[in-house]
Amino acid sequence: MKIAVIGGAGVRTPLLVGGLTGSDLPIDQIALYDVDRTRLAAIGAVAERMAAKGRVTLCDSVAECVAWADVVFTSIRVGGIAQRIHDEAVAQRHGIVGQETVGPAGFAMAMRTIPPMVRYAREIAEAAPRAWIINFTNPVGIVTEAMRTVSDRVIGICDTPTELFEEVARLLGLASETCSFDYFGLNHLGWLREVYSNGEPQLHRLWSDTERLLKVYKVPLFDTASLKDLKLLPTEYVYYYDQPTRAFDNVRRAGQSRGQVIEELTRALFEALADPGVDAVACYKSYLWSRSASYMQIESGSDAPSAPSPSTGLSGYDRIALGVLRAIHFNANTVIPLSVANGGNIACLRAGDVVEVPCVVNANGALPLHVGRVPDRIVPLLTRVKEYERLTVRAALNPSSDAAREALEHNPLVPDADTADRLVADLSPLW
Numbered sequence: 001m002k003i004a005v006i007g008g009a010g011v012r013t014p015l016l017v018g019g020l021t022g023s024d025l026p027i028d029q030i031a032l033y034d035v036d037r038t039r040l041a042a043i044g045a046v047a048e049r050m051a052a053k054g055r056v057t058l059c060d061s062v063a064e065c066v067a068w069a070d071v072v073f074t075s076i077r078v079g080g081i082a083q084r085i086h087d088e089a090v091a092q093r094h095g096i097v098g099q100e101t102v103g104p105a106g107f108a109m110a111m112r113t114i115p116p117m118v119r120y121a122r123e124i125a126e127a128a129p130r131a132w133i134i135n136f137t138n139p140v141g142i143v144t145e146a147m148r149t150v151s152d153r154v155i156g157i158c159d160t161p162t163e164l165f166e167e168v169a170r171l172l173g174l175a176s177e178t179c180s181f182d183y184f185g186l187n188h189l190g191w192l193r194e195v196y197s198n199g200e201p202q203l204h205r206l207w208s209d210t211e212r213l214l215k216v217y218k219v220p221l222f223d224t225a226s227l228k229d230l231k232l233l234p235t236e237y238v239y240y241y242d243q244p245t246r247a248f249d250n251v252r253r254a255g256q257s258r259g260q261v262i263e264e265l266t267r268a269l270f271e272a273l274a275d276p277g278v279d280a281v282a283c284y285k286s287y288l289w290s291r292s293a294s295y296m297q298i299e300s301g302s303d304a305p306s307a308p309s310p311s312t313g314l315s316g317y318d319r320i321a322l323g324v325l326r327a328i329h330f331n332a333n334t335v336i337p338l339s340v341a342n343g344g345n346i347a348c349l350r351a352g353d354v355v356e357v358p359c360v361v362n363a364n365g366a367l368p369l370h371v372g373r374v375p376d377r378i379v380p381l382l383t384r385v386k387e388y389e390r391l392t393v394r395a396a397l398n399p400s401s402d403a404a405r406e407a408l409e410h411n412p413l414v415p416d417a418d419t420a421d422r423l424v425a426d427l428s429p430l431w
Helices: 013-021 037-050 062-066 080-093 103-127 140-147 160-171 210-214 224-230 238-242 244-254 258-273 280-293 316-329 379-397 401-410 417-430
Strands: 002-006 029-033 055-058 071-074 132-135 154-156 179-186 189-197 334-341 354-362 365-368
Touching: 002 013, 002 062, 013 029, 013 037, 013 280, 013 316, 029 037, 029 062, 037 055, 037 258, 037 280, 062 103, 071 103, 071 316, 080 103, 080 244, 080 258, 080 417, 103 132, 103 140, 103 379, 103 401, 103 417, 132 140, 132 316, 140 154, 140 334, 140 354, 140 379, 154 334, 160 179, 160 189, 160 316, 160 334, 179 334, 179 379, 189 238, 189 379, 210 224, 238 244, 258 280, 316 334, 316 354, 334 365, 379 401, 401 417
Parallel strands: 002 029, 002 071, 029 055, 071 132, 132 154
Antiparallel strands: 179 189, 179 354, 334 354, 354 365
16 A cells, blocks of 8 residues: 655654554555655654654655555645744734634635645546545645545545544543544534434533533633533634634733744754754654643643643544544444535535535545534534635635635634725735
């Protein structure tokens, strides 16, 4: 089996390589490609050391990377961390939380990212037409929807819902692999409606136990009384829509954005990796721990970093990537939450909309499970964000100031048309 990674210089690549090659998948080669050759060499060296089997190859072109690949992972960041910092600062100047996948910064990221990702999808479809494309690139739902305009073999992947499932199961004293999770939404806008074990619903045990309910999230995000009233567990990104003023104020008080924190951590990582005497794997794992521990600390206003959850072995993306690949390769019919075409699954959305729902994954790809009627209280936010996503895809594929303004006006975090106008002026180099 050949695995290709476009965006192979990303900091998650060694983790991905280690997880995949340490499994029972018959992997012969993992090919890495990135536009940043210097960074690719450094990350590739760590990936080689973490590979349990097969060979890691660094490629000079997309064509070389994806040729004869069985699966292609896509994980790029157009403009690098500097552009993320810029986007987050623009959002903050306009009174909106600076966060890379939601609000104006998420819009800017999508506008930059969609055109090259669609080109990659087209190149992959031509060079490896039977390859599955597993997209990690943020904002995952929007980018996946754009890529599916040229290939129907694109699946969007994110660790957010799975980590919520694992944590809830742990708090309930259940083995997650024996549970069924009723979940629906969009990427970074999802809700866990119920957990079933042996055919019995389990979330009522959290609604009646405030102390355990408080422990669902690593940092303080949602009011427990509101959660009990809603009878749903939102994924952590819903926080930005639920409490936008609090998120903005916390970033303002911190005096730095998440992007700036990541920039400092990543700079220190690459400086350390440049030392020929360093234990590169230990250094890399320390970086991952620090990055994970500080996740959402600024935006939530948390006083201290959070300890990694004890509920998982492999962490995040590598774990869900392995699950998807094993399910496809072994035709395993594993249920995994993924970003796929709606196909009438969520009635208030269009058939072609990319949604994030539990899917049966096998050799035929990811087949979405029916999730039933979405609670009425969720419909306005869900449909507005989806309309924003549709308009963003359209604006990125056919860029103009008018198209960008229309998309931003539909973003729930953009308060009015005047703010959308000013944001277009600030972000206009994107088109």
